[in-house]
Amino acid sequence: xxxxxxxxxxxxxxxxxxxxxxxxxxxxxxxxxxxxxxxxxxxxx
Amino acid sequence: xxxxxxxxxxxxxxxxxxxxxxxxxxxxxxxxxxxxxxxxxxxxxxxxxxxxxxxxxxxxxxxxxxxxxxxxxxxxxxxxxxxxxxxxxxxxxxxxxxxxxxxxxxxxxxxxxxxxxxxxxxxxxxxxxxxxxxxxxxxxxxxxxxxxxxxxxxxxxxxxxxxxxxxxxxxxxxxxxxxxxxxxxxxxxxxxxxxxxxxxxxxxxxxxxxxxxxxxxxxxxxxxxxxxxxxxxxxxxxxxxxxxxxxxxxxxxxxxxxxxxxxxxxxxxxxxxxxxxxxxxxxxxxxxxxxxxxxxxxxxxxxxxxxxxxxxxxxxxxxxxxxxxxxxxxxxxxxxxxxxxxxxxxxxxxxxxxxxxxxxxxxxxxxxxxxxx
Numbered sequence: 001x002x003x004x005x006x007x008x009x010x011x012x013x014x015x016x017x018x019x020x021x022x023x024x025x026x027x028x029x030x031x032x033x034x035x036x037x038x039x040x041x042x043x044x045x
Numbered sequence: 046x047x048x049x050x051x052x053x054x055x056x057x058x059x060x061x062x063x064x065x066x067x068x069x070x071x072x073x074x075x076x077x078x079x080x081x082x083x084x085x086x087x088x089x090x091x092x093x094x095x096x097x098x099x100x101x102x103x104x105x106x107x108x109x110x111x112x113x114x115x116x117x118x119x120x121x122x123x124x125x126x127x128x129x130x131x132x133x134x135x136x137x138x139x140x141x142x143x144x145x146x147x148x149x150x151x152x153x154x155x156x157x158x159x160x161x162x163x164x165x166x167x168x169x170x171x172x173x174x175x176x177x178x179x180x181x182x183x184x185x186x187x188x189x190x191x192x193x194x195x196x197x198x199x200x201x202x203x204x205x206x207x208x209x210x211x212x213x214x215x216x217x218x219x220x221x222x223x224x225x226x227x228x229x230x231x232x233x234x235x236x237x238x239x240x241x242x243x244x245x246x247x248x249x250x251x252x253x254x255x256x257x258x259x260x261x262x263x264x265x266x267x268x269x270x271x272x273x274x275x276x277x278x279x280x281x282x283x284x285x286x287x288x289x290x291x292x293x294x295x296x297x298x299x300x301x302x303x304x305x306x307x308x309x310x311x312x313x314x315x316x317x318x319x320x321x322x323x324x325x326x327x328x329x330x331x332x333x334x335x336x337x338x339x340x341x342x343x344x345x346x347x348x349x350x351x352x353x354x355x356x357x358x359x360x361x362x363x364x365x366x367x368x369x370x371x372x373x374x375x376x377x378x379x380x381x382x383x384x385x386x387x388x389x390x391x392x393x394x395x396x397x398x399x400x401x402x403x404x405x406x407x408x409x410x411x412x413x414x415x416x417x418x
Contacts, residue, residue, distance in 0.1 A: 007171040015164035021412045025266050026157040033150035040248035
């Protein structure tokens, strides 16, 4: 095990990409779920 | 006669320390009711594998031949190929009711925010470990045992036992870890915000289509996550389809129980003194705690930022429920709300956020696999 403080900065891009990825996927899931709810709510009544 | 005690000479202080660790895990499981289904087998297995020349794990004999141990066999059959955690996911999927989040899908955004700790810990851990080990350690923040095991195993981390111990221990410690972080980041006024539940009826069609569509969406973005999210959603589809009730019940109970029995004790095969008693292990436990704290902080701070723009304010405590530790995290937030105001019921909102955390943590695991595999 070695201590390399610069690795934190080097890997910040993964943090940005990862959080962006999660928000995008969850955002799409929210939209799809809202769409499903609106499309199916009348049908199942 | 000598044969009866000759093994004593091979007993080291490291073995004894591991026995104590095993005993502590069993104590926590029985006395403190901390994830007993996993910590008890893990504790007992730790004792089993730390007996000199234990037949439970593979030993190399003096003539160079290998004597295969049962736990080593189970490890190669069930953990090396990620089979056990993935099958367990079917059971977990069958247990989860996505209703609260389907009736109010906007809550899912907090599940995403509360994965911040994973990626912040990834950067922090990379200062001490190689990137694959750092990513495996960071996924402790997913607060989801099977995801942690799959990611660490796929990335070839040698720290799997420490990661599993940290993941399951901290999940059990959620009621102790989260409240101080939530309190430190919120004012009393914010904790008193009421959120009337506006859930509505969710159609059966939505409940059936949801697991299928989620698998497709998550799989397209992070193909490595298909097995993770797919097995979880397959379990949920069994539950929701309405025609496989007996299978869903088996997945929830018998299947999940069977795998759980073997999961802990099999992971214990890797908890041998020479692999576990290292400074690295302590650091991994510290980084796991760090991930849980920053997950909680990520969810709470995100809710506070949203409140700047929203007319109808959100109780920022529900952001903390976005970590995947289900249902502990949702209950913690609900109890904290009641403590501040006995009429403030946040259970349904917190449960919705908590369930979305389960989905988001699997997606986070898939993204990490995509980055580093």
